[in-house]
Amino acid sequence: MHPAEAGKPLIKFNHCKKYIYSFSVPQCCPLCQQVMGSRKLEEAPVSISNPFTNGHQEQCSFLLRPTQGTFLREYDGRSDLHVGITNTNGVVYNYTAHGVRRDEAGWEQSVSIPLVQPGMFGLMGQWDKYLEEFSASGAWLPQRYEEDHHNCYSYTLTFINCVLTAEGKGQLDKREFTEKYVVPRTRKASEYITLYRAVEGRGFYVTDRPEEATDPPEGGGVC
Ligand SMILES: [Zn+2]
Incomplete structure (x- = not known):
């Protein structure tokens, strides 16, 4: 897929008791400005799954x-x-x-x-x-x-x-x-689009609560 079509991968990390979404881990937390050097496991970034496929x-x-x-x-x-x-x-x-x-x-x-x-x-x-x-x-x-x-x-x-x-x-x-x-x-796609555009506009996006895995199981075919 052409990179422009795929969009940039989104990641999520923890800081300041918030979830912060961005395209890459910044050097400093955008909320508290502290250097993001710590290697604490709970602060490790996770990638957000992209709902779009080629x-x-x-x-x-x-x-x-x-x-x-x-x-x-x-x-x-x-x-x-x-x-x-x-x-x-x-x-x-x-x-x-x-x-x-x-x-x-x-x-x-x-x-x-x-x-x-x-x-x-x-x-x-x-x-x-x-x-x-x-x-x-x-x-x-x-x-x-x-x-x-x-x-x-x-x-x-x-x-x-x-x-x-x-x-x-x-x-x-x-x-x-x-x-x-x-x-x-499509609901999942809409949420992703909102998040993606917010990150694209401001460089990051913050949420209070963890997004629990509530996605329906995938993989089953219709026929
Ligand atoms: Zn912070």
Whole structure:
């Protein structure tokens, strides 16, 4: 990934009974101005996990990114989002007013949701064929595109449901998919964006209380 797309890594350290976030450990604490020389374990910086991944390095995943620009630079919480699905080579299939696109670039800073459980080699082996056949269907011609009802989201969700059916599993409706898989990740992304921009603006950001690990477990696929 291009460094500008990835953003700078964020770290967090303890000082003055606060959590201080920054891009690197400063020589002096920005709150008390004391030299940060101490090697106390509890003051050791930890890195903050970045919620964005290079979608072109993800296999069989649902991806989400701003329609225009990137999350870290342009996203304002209300910007339009665009979604797609990767094949096993990181090509992102996505439906637009111009029909189904097969992007080999442009999804370098995405929120990614894996669709296939680890070890499902049978499904992975068929994935590219399924995705290509599905995309060739007349339902996804450019003239069928409708911004509100027959869009990138319908395309991805219909595909996911086709796979679920082929695997003998129940369907997911849009609300269920959004609440269960999308919202937890976009929430985490929004928090990260807020933090990132605060650090970018002032050089550091301070919080009172520890952020406990309340993230939902990751790694499970949808299908
Ligand atoms: Zn301090």
